[in-house]
Amino acid sequence: MSDTLFSSAQLGPLTLRNKVVMAPMTRARSLGNVPGPLVAEYYAQRASAGLIIAEGTAPNANGLGYARIPGLFNAEQAAGWKLVTDAVHAREGRIFVQFMHTGRISHSLNLPEGAEVVAPSAVKAGGEMWTDQQQMLPHPEPRALTTAEVKQVIQDFAKAAKLAVEEAGFDGVELHAANGYLLEQFLNPNTNQRTDEYGGSPENRARFVLEVADATIAAIGAERTGIRLSPWGTFNDMGAYEGVNDFYEYLATELQRRNLVYLHLINPETIKAPAASADTVGIMRRAFTNTLILSSAYDAAKAQEELQKGRADLVAFGRPFISNPDLVERMEAGAELAEGDQATYYGPGPEGLHQGYTDYPALAEAQVS
Numbered sequence: 001m002s003d004t005l006f007s008s009a010q011l012g013p014l015t016l017r018n019k020v021v022m023a024p025m026t027r028a029r030s031l032g033n034v035p036g037p038l039v040a041e042y043y044a045q046r047a048s049a050g051l052i053i054a055e056g057t058a059p060n061a062n063g064l065g066y067a068r069i070p071g072l073f074n075a076e077q078a079a080g081w082k083l084v085t086d087a088v089h090a091r092e093g094r095i096f097v098q099f100m101h102t103g104r105i106s107h108s109l110n111l112p113e114g115a116e117v118v119a120p121s122a123v124k125a126g127g128e129m130w131t132d133q134q135q136m137l138p139h140p141e142p143r144a145l146t147t148a149e150v151k152q153v154i155q156d157f158a159k160a161a162k163l164a165v166e167e168a169g170f171d172g173v174e175l176h177a178a179n180g181y182l183l184e185q186f187l188n189p190n191t192n193q194r195t196d197e198y199g200g201s202p203e204n205r206a207r208f209v210l211e212v213a214d215a216t217i218a219a220i221g222a223e224r225t226g227i228r229l230s231p232w233g234t235f236n237d238m239g240a241y242e243g244v245n246d247f248y249e250y251l252a253t254e255l256q257r258r259n260l261v262y263l264h265l266i267n268p269e270t271i272k273a274p275a276a277s278a279d280t281v282g283i284m285r286r287a288f289t290n291t292l293i294l295s296s297a298y299d300a301a302k303a304q305e306e307l308q309k310g311r312a313d314l315v316a317f318g319r320p321f322i323s324n325p326d327l328v329e330r331m332e333a334g335a336e337l338a339e340g341d342q343a344t345y346y347g348p349g350p351e352g353l354h355q356g357y358t359d360y361p362a363l364a365e366a367q368v369s
Helices: 037-045 075-090 147-166 182-187 202-220 244-257 275-287 300-309 319-323 327-333 363-368
Strands: 009-011 014-016 020-022 051-057 095-099 128-131 135-138 172-177 225-229 262-266 291-295 314-317
Touching: 020 327, 037 075, 051 075, 075 095, 075 147, 095 147, 147 172, 147 202, 172 182, 172 202, 182 202, 202 225, 202 244, 225 244, 244 275, 262 275, 275 291, 300 314, 314 319, 327 363
Parallel strands: 020 051, 020 314, 051 095, 095 172, 172 225, 225 262, 262 291, 291 314
Antiparallel strands: 009 014, 128 135
């Protein structure tokens, strides 16, 4: 294997030490929605990635739909995240934060006092949501945001982005418009049944995401703003619809026009998507000519192939980073990867918050023990 995956790359003003991206993964270790020293240790352990995209983080209180996920909209949260970015930068790593507003994928028991479950439309999601108080509960019906509230949420993203870069020390932000959360809920006609300027036509359904991008760019610059998309995805009860490729081609073209630093695309070829999804990566690659990150079920060999074919500039890895803090070094050496404990992916084990989080050894430590 050539060294393409492990050679440096340029991402806007940043030089990345390799083309391996640590994908954002919810790990639910932020008590009170504030990341602490344990979170800093976790990310520092994985700082050899070319780029870390930190876990989904709420830009306002209504976005905190899961138990124990972090926010980044007040001074305490910014100070907690500064511990993280300082720890990563001390190891010469680069780190973006992913802004994830959960929208209808939420439960009131997970939200702070005064917050509520909101969405583009009052369309309830199927399935259930974990709560620490009562365990699994059905998703509630969300309240539809008013037009004025939609515009306020756009400003919340911008304020959070400014806080992320200027106070928390992140190198940039990723807007999470994938996997069935608020931004994608506006994109999908199954969850967006609005009749105002943010619903109806494809252009109107894209408006919220594009205005969030515009506001974020105004706050921190396009060179520090990325976005994640999941065309054909049905996660979180989104449902398929007509014209997906055409819609996402339009969206990618508009994002390129705004010169976002990267597009992080969940490759639909790795999920059970319609045959038309086989064209999606190529369509998005042609429409968006800045850095393209592909993610979903990659190993080193498959990542290398994508890079050599020119289908991606960077490749993101998710679950392997959970149990392999030195994933880059292991892949480069061709070493065996450790398996993760799925029982502690989204919460602590009986020994505490660190179990299944910061207690996975690096390869050298594992060999000694």
